[in-house]
Amino acid sequence: MAKKRSVVPFGPQHPVLPEPIHLDLVLEDEKVVEAVPNIGFIHRGLEGLTEKKDFRQMTYVIERTCGICSFGHGLGYVETIENIMNVEVPERAKYLRTIWSELARMHSHLLWLGLISDAFGFESLFYQSWRIRERVLDCLELTTGGRLIFSVLEPGGVLRDINKDQEKEILKQIGLVEEELKEVEKAFLLDYSVQTRLKGVGIITKERAHEIGCCGPVARASGLSYDMRKLGYEAYGNLDFEPIISNDCDSYARCEVRIKEIHQSIDLIRQAFAKMPEGDLSVPVKGFPKGECFTRIEQPRGEAIYYVKANGTKMLDRFRLRTPTFANLEGLCEMLKNCEYADVGILCVTIDPCISCTER
Amino acid sequence: MANVKRSPWLLHYDGSSCNGCDIEVLACMTPVYDAERLGVENTGDPMQADILLITGGINAQAEPVVKQIYDQMPRPKVVVAVGICACTGGVFKDAYNIKGGADTVVPVDIYVPGCAARPQSIIDGIIQARELFQKRSEEHDAMVKAGLTYEQYKKMKDEEEAKKVAAAKAEEDRREEENNG
Known part of the structure; x- marks a missing residue:
């Protein structure tokens, strides 16, 4: 007897999703045959705002592309403007930007650890991860004044400094994060019930990940050594690190990569504080940009590409942003093929979807 | 409740x-x-x-x-x-x-x-x-007790509110008249 096919709508309002995304799941009994994503619930028309706001105001608009990767988006945009205008940013500002983007990466990954444990029903692990995350948010609030959206970037440098007391406090807090994470990660990596939900589920092979252009932790968990920080933008060129990869290709590998990246970020912050020179925070930027430029940076979720075309007036001609989740959605559709219906919720979370970025 | x-x-x-x-x-x-x-x-x-x-x-x-x-x-x-x-x-x-x-x-x-x-x-x-x-929810209880539908109840409340506003306005007018007169 031929199996009957049925189409089940998933989302946009769904308990496992903090953000709305709609998937049409084609099912054969309990097996998912195909998943068709339907996006656009958070499309605001952010790129269109370039017609109404000048290029300095756009820094703050672009930070609000997403509340989780806000620092990364601002960084990508100001870097693109600086590249067009040939501005050399002071050394200290480069280090400060590196420190803040690593803190942002830590809070994003800890947030993901919470969401995944919520998705497989481990409530106390969710609470523990988010409790640790509050330490990172406290550091960010101490130095920038904001918990999620910081507004400390400007073309030419940064607006705030980190003084000695704040440095001491940050180093103390990330030390505590490291200790507490070591306790919590045992549950993620060794717990039997967690492994049954993650191991061997949602496989993307190395070849396939390369073909469909996955990026960030999803690509690195499939064995691709692919990290934009290796390009050496800001102060990353002076810091010592290697991309973290895993060859397991499943959900467990993605979890492992993210946990190790939190440790890596802690290490990078320590290195950056040790090497940070004294000096100015920003250089004055005069005139308006003219020309066009692409910039690639590594967001917590993967590689983001920024494109700016400027015409020499204060308004930009075009701003374009390719977000990591856009690349990884193809990976999600790949994973969902031939998976169990009950795994759909977890698999959606494993790519760390940021729908706000993707739809803008 | x-x-x-x-x-x-x-x-x-x-x-x-x-x-x-x-x-x-x-x-x-x-x-x-x-x-x-x-x-x-x-x-x-x-x-x-x-x-x-x-x-x-x-x-x-x-x-x-x-x-x-x-x-x-x-x-x-x-x-x-x-x-x-x-x-x-x-x-x-x-x-x-x-x-x-x-x-x-x-x-x-x-x-x-x-x-x-x-x-x-x-x-x-x-x-x-x-x-x-x-x-x-207290209002809702009152509504259920009175046996009204939400629309009826809302109409009643709106009328009451309108009456109150009208009364307040009349009071104000009267005071103004007193002040002027």
């Missing part, structure tokens, strides 16, 4: 926000801020929700979804707009796809400003919402 304010269900929907407020709403439920000590609990089911938290200025595609969720919620219900985008449209007010504030789509009772709204202010919004929820 005594003290329903001690246990309302909370529903959160992201009507095209930047994610910042959504994460802060979730952070409210975690141990550091712990809004659950107030008796509220997060749910994913609109059919059993009492308080709706909306984040973000609503866009064209999210509009029918927000309306549907609002209609699915049982009466009495309270709507809280979290974040400046849900209050007025915020930084995206000029963007072409934004309606500008949640109150353009559904009636909003409580506004929580901030970009992103801080957990402390969200919790303050939740506390105000549950007071309002208590008041509304």
Whole structure:
């Protein structure tokens, strides 16, 4: 007897999703045959705002592309403007930007650890991860004044400094994060019930990940050594690190990569504080940009590409942003093929979807 | 129905926000801020929700979804707009796809400003919402006791309100006349 096919709508309002995304799941009994994503619930028309706001105001608009990767988006945009205008940013500002983007990466990954444990029903692990995350948010609030959206970037440098007391406090807090994470990660990596939900589920092979252009932790968990920080933008060129990869290709590998990246970020912050020179925070930027430029940076979720075309007036001609989740959605559709219906919720979370970025 | 304010269900929907407020709403439920000590609990089911938290200025595609969720919620219900985008449209007010504030789509009772709204202010919004929820459920009880439908009850209340306004106006006119005369 031929199996009957049925189409089940998933989302946009769904308990496992903090953000709305709609998937049409084609099912054969309990097996998912195909998943068709339907996006656009958070499309605001952010790129269109370039017609109404000048290029300095756009820094703050672009930070609000997403509340989780806000620092990364601002960084990508100001870097693109600086590249067009040939501005050399002071050394200290480069280090400060590196420190803040690593803190942002830590809070994003800890947030993901919470969401995944919520998705497989481990409530106390969710609470523990988010409790640790509050330490990172406290550091960010101490130095920038904001918990999620910081507004400390400007073309030419940064607006705030980190003084000695704040440095001491940050180093103390990330030390505590490291200790507490070591306790919590045992549950993620060794717990039997967690492994049954993650191991061997949602496989993307190395070849396939390369073909469909996955990026960030999803690509690195499939064995691709692919990290934009290796390009050496800001102060990353002076810091010592290697991309973290895993060859397991499943959900467990993605979890492992993210946990190790939190440790890596802690290490990078320590290195950056040790090497940070004294000096100015920003250089004055005069005139308006003219020309066009692409910039690639590594967001917590993967590689983001920024494109700016400027015409020499204060308004930009075009701003374009390719977000990591856009690349990884193809990976999600790949994973969902031939998976169990009950795994759909977890698999959606494993790519760390940021729908706000993707739809803008 | 005594003290329903001690246990309302909370529903959160992201009507095209930047994610910042959504994460802060979730952070409210975690141990550091712990809004659950107030008796509220997060749910994913609109059919059993009492308080709706909306984040973000609503866009064209999210509009029918927000309306549907609002209609699915049982009466009495309270709507809280979290974040400046849900209050007025915020930084995206000029963007072409934004309606500008949640109150353009559904009636909003409580506004929580901030970009992103801080957990402390969200919790303050939740506390105000549950007071309002208590008041509304008492009214709802009265309505059920009187055997009226919601439309009839609303009409009655509107008439009462209109009478009150008219009386206040008449009083004011009389005073003015006295002062003048």
